[in-house]
Amino acid sequence: MVQVVGIDHLVIRVSDFERSKAFYDRLFTFLGFEVLGEYGDAIGWTNGKTRFWIGEADEEGKKHPHRIGNIGFHHYAFELRSRKDVDDLEAFLKRENVPIVDPAAEYYEDYYAVFFLDPDGLKLEGMKYGERGSADGDG
Structure with a gap:
């Protein structure tokens, strides 16, 4: 039987390659x-x-900006080491004037996250699940 062992990569299309490249470079650094x-x-x-x-959308693709709620991409979550890392990410996003749509908080039992938007309105998330359930607090 075929078995998936992980997700290798995600590719998204953006409306302005240079603007998104600068945004993602700061975020990923x-x-x-x-x-x-x-x-x-x-x-x-x-x-x-x-x-x-990331790659730039073609001219037809640029005619249809992303809207949360459409069929397709909803959000991409980055699993972080700790709740402190979620808080540190939120502080970075505020310094960078990145739109935060849902601030750092516990959204489900022992699920702590911050949700934010890229330049095209694609929703991203930094999250930590299960920290309170671990003895060392590092999940």
Whole structure:
């Protein structure tokens, strides 16, 4: 039987490549990612486990901006080490004037997260689940 062992990468299309490249480069530098590769119309980052790529949308795609609630992408969650890391991410987002749609809080039992938007309105999340259930507080 075929078995999935992980998610290798995510690729998203953006309306303004340079603007999104600058946004994601700041975000991923803060999150400990490095550039994996860059081509004329695409760039990817990795932390050794997760790969995230962006590429510019074509002209037809740019006619249909993303709207939360449409069929398709809802949000992408980055699992962080601790609740403190979620708080540190929120502080970084505030310093960078990134729109925060749901501030750092416990959204489900022992599920702590902050939700924010990229330049095209794609929803992203930094989260930590299960920290209170671990003896060392690191989940």
